[in-house]
Amino acid sequence: MTHIKRWLGHSVSVAAIAIGCTAASAQDGSVLVGLITKTDTNPFFVKMREGAAEKADELGVNFQAFAGKYDGDNDTQVTAVENLISAGAKGILMVASDTKAIVPTIQKARDAGILVIALDTPLDPFNAADATFATDNFEAGRLIGAWAKATMGDGAANAKIAFLDAHESQPTVDVLRDQGFMEGFGIDIMNPDRRGDETDERIVGHFMAGGSEVGGREGMETLLQKDFDLNVVYTINEPTAAGAWEALKAAGKDDGSVLITSVDGGCPGVRNVADGVIGATSMQFPLRMAAFGVEAVAQFAKDGTMPEVTEGLEFFDTGVTLVTDNPVEGIESITSTEALELCWG
Amino acid sequence: MADEIEFPGAATGRSALSRRILNHLHANPTIIPLFVLVIGLIIFSFVVGERFFHPFNLSLVLQQVTIIGTVALAQTLIILTAGIDLSVGAIMILSSVAMGKLAVTLGYPPEIALLLGIGVGGLCGWFNGIFVTYIRLPPFIVTLGTWSVFSAMVQYFSNGETIAQRDIEAGAEFLQWSGEAMKFGAARVTTGSIMMLMLAGFLWYMLNRTAFGRHIYAVGGDQEAARLSGINTKRVLMSVYLIAGLICGFAGWLMIGRIGAVSPLGGEMTNLDSITAVVIGGTSLFGGRGSIIGTLIGALIVGFFRNGLALAGLDVLWQEFTVGLLIITAVSFDQWLRRISN
Numbered sequence: 001m002t003h004i005k006r007w008l009g010h011s012v013s014v015a016a017i018a019i020g021c022t023a024a025s026a027q028d029g030s031v032l033v034g035l036i037t038k039t040d041t042n043p044f045f046v047k048m049r050e051g052a053a054e055k056a057d058e059l060g061v062n063f064q065a066f067a068g069k070y071d072g073d074n075d076t077q078v079t080a081v082e083n084l085i086s087a088g089a090k091g092i093l094m095v096a097s098d099t100k101a102i103v104p105t106i107q108k109a110r111d112a113g114i115l116v117i118a119l120d121t122p123l124d125p126f127n128a129a130d131a132t133f134a135t136d137n138f139e140a141g142r143l144i145g146a147w148a149k150a151t152m153g154d155g156a157a158n159a160k161i162a163f164l165d166a167h168e169s170q171p172t173v174d175v176l177r178d179q180g181f182m183e184g185f186g187i188d189i190m191n192p193d194r195r196g197d198e199t200d201e202r203i204v205g206h207f208m209a210g211g212s213e214v215g216g217r218e219g220m221e222t223l224l225q226k227d228f229d230l231n232v233v234y235t236i237n238e239p240t241a242a243g244a245w246e247a248l249k250a251a252g253k254d255d256g257s258v259l260i261t262s263v264d265g266g267c268p269g270v271r272n273v274a275d276g277v278i279g280a281t282s283m284q285f286p287l288r289m290a291a292f293g294v295e296a297v298a299q300f301a302k303d304g305t306m307p308e309v310t311e312g313l314e315f316f317d318t319g320v321t322l323v324t325d326n327p328v329e330g331i332e333s334i335t336s337t338e339a340l341e342l343c344w345g
Numbered sequence: 346m347a348d349e350i351e352f353p354g355a356a357t358g359r360s361a362l363s364r365r366i367l368n369h370l371h372a373n374p375t376i377i378p379l380f381v382l383v384i385g386l387i388i389f390s391f392v393v394g395e396r397f398f399h400p401f402n403l404s405l406v407l408q409q410v411t412i413i414g415t416v417a418l419a420q421t422l423i424i425l426t427a428g429i430d431l432s433v434g435a436i437m438i439l440s441s442v443a444m445g446k447l448a449v450t451l452g453y454p455p456e457i458a459l460l461l462g463i464g465v466g467g468l469c470g471w472f473n474g475i476f477v478t479y480i481r482l483p484p485f486i487v488t489l490g491t492w493s494v495f496s497a498m499v500q501y502f503s504n505g506e507t508i509a510q511r512d513i514e515a516g517a518e519f520l521q522w523s524g525e526a527m528k529f530g531a532a533r534v535t536t537g538s539i540m541m542l543m544l545a546g547f548l549w550y551m552l553n554r555t556a557f558g559r560h561i562y563a564v565g566g567d568q569e570a571a572r573l574s575g576i577n578t579k580r581v582l583m584s585v586y587l588i589a590g591l592i593c594g595f596a597g598w599l600m601i602g603r604i605g606a607v608s609p610l611g612g613e614m615t616n617l618d619s620i621t622a623v624v625i626g627g628t629s630l631f632g633g634r635g636s637i638i639g640t641l642i643g644a645l646i647v648g649f650f651r652n653g654l655a656l657a658g659l660d661v662l663w664q665e666f667t668v669g670l671l672i673i674t675a676v677s678f679d680q681w682l683r684r685i686s687n
Contacts (some may be wrong), residue, residue: 083652
């Protein structure tokens with residue numbers, strides 16, 4: 001019994017100290033913004049959280065972060081939304097794990113007068129959130145495609161391109177980046193919502209690498225079997241690119257004869273650009289995404305202004321920047337040294 | 346459970362009063378969790394203030410513990426037999442996917458889809474039971490395996506696709522019935538929460554007032570002794586796994602009501618969360634001692650602590666931290682009681 005009492009005593013004091021630090025301001029009727037991410041371990045989400053916390057601090061609003069226990073953990077996200085409703089939040093920034101299943105719960109929050117902004121990943125249907133702040137993934141792909149084309153010059157007409165995509169089910173982000181690359185490279189993309197319907201002979205093949213290093217290596221090995229002379233590699237993200245590089249090294253094709261392109265802007269990826277492993281990558285800005293979100297909620301709480309969308313798109317574009325140490329004319333880019341200041345993870 | 350046990354060691358070294366308290370705690374394992382719940386509520390009422398005790402928030406916590414609470418009821422039956430079931434979450438999701446597929450994709454009447462979905466849960470439980478009872482594999486291993494098997498079936502049948510709310514509303518609205526809320530002032534009590542409480546009442550009656558219920562305790566306490574005293578232990582075990590499967594299938598229905606959609610993702614931590622509720626509720630992992638009421642209180646403790654810490658503005662990691670401490674404390678206490686009683 002005694003140790004139970006002692007433990008309870010401790011927990012009371014721990015709670016009291018913690019509450020003294022964080023919750024004191026929650027009582028004064030000021031604005032509360034919640035951020036709910038898929039997990040709290042992915043550097044992308046860690047950066048988001050950092051951006052939101054900094055901005056909240058700057059604007060003098062309260063900020064609270066929640067996360068699922070694993071990617072796909074819808075139930076914890078539902079609970080987090082409910083708790084934010086109960087806590088009287090003014091806005092919720094959400095990276096949904098299950099973009100369809102979260103919709104009824106999001107509706108409850110909106111019914112309670114809360115501004116809901118989908119970050120990074122749009123909800124399904126798109127208009128289930130009040131606004132979406134995300135990377136223009138098509139543009140991210142287009143930039144690296146155009147860079148690869150310009151870098152190859154005349155050789156682009158006879159290029160042999162390998163595509164290391166993520167999933168068979170053709171998730172939106174996966175398709176957008178892939179099709180954007182093709183558009184940038186000058187390939188006829190046919191149906192822009194569908195990957196794999198293209199007939200351009202420069203395409204060596206598509207491999208579903210799952211977004212991981214292991215998948216990237218396996219995919220590269222497989223596509224090298226298909227055509228050993230391939231010279232351009234599109235990868236869905238930087239871990240995939242790192243895996244592909246290992247396979248190229250093993251095959252003796254690490255002599256600069258193969259251009260690797262990628263998307264993300266994580267710090268390990270940017271370092272790979274500096275090392276010459278990745279030729280160019282499109283950097284996205286999770287920190288900015290979350291900071292803009294907090295700003296939008298603060299504005300909404302002040303005078304009811306709803307966030308706007310970027311012209312020509314149905315969401316607010318949080319920007320994408322090409323990172324390369326071999327810039328080409330006509331495409332704005334930053335160097336890997338500059339990018340290291342901005343990268344995440 | 347209700348019989349008073351004398352502690353031989355305690356009789357000599359301790360006063361009669363402390364011996365009586367120990368006897369009482371041993372006989373009524375729900376007292377400690379109830380105590381923790383009350384203390385927790387008092388702390389949060391001071392720290393969070395009126396928001397915490399707002400009827401809307403209290404009813405919200407009840408909604409939030411409905412799924413885990415229901416699955417934990419199933420888990421309680423299994424742990425009472427000194428078993429464990431790691432596949433409960435997978436069974437739940439598989440059942441809800443079955444219901445959604447049958448009703449929405451294949452056009453079955455939602456009532457039939459519901460019954461078949463619960464039946465799928467029962468089948469899974471029966472499958473677990475066969476391996477535990479007749480092939481005599483440890484429940485941990487069996488359900489570790491079936492957890493993967495059932496999860497794979499979920500992916501197979503669902504293609505990883507969520508069935509959206511609008512599709513369910515179009516033809517199978519009945520599947521969402523468990524999510525409908527009755528308003529009592531600001532409070533919102535869902536039919537799902539009420540059904541969970543009714544199920545708990547039924548199981549309480551079964552465990553405490555029927556021969557079958559007493560046999561479950563007996564099998565968990567000492568299977569060999571139970572067998573020698575004429576209890577058909579195999580039938581008891583089979584029935585427990587089957588009932589647990591059916592309850593998980595039922596939880597699958599509650600899940601559809603709660604989130605409004607059928608999601609093949611999720612449920613991965615439900616097994617551990619249900620064990621958490623059972624253990625914090627004072628049920629012994631070694632079998633034979635524990636109660637349904639304790640499990641409900643255990644689920645409520647977890648729910649109120651998470652909610653209270655969130656409302657207090659504490660980071661989610663401190664919620665995990667606290668729940669972890671609660672588990673360790675609960676199990677230490679159970680061990681301590683066992684050691685003294687030996």
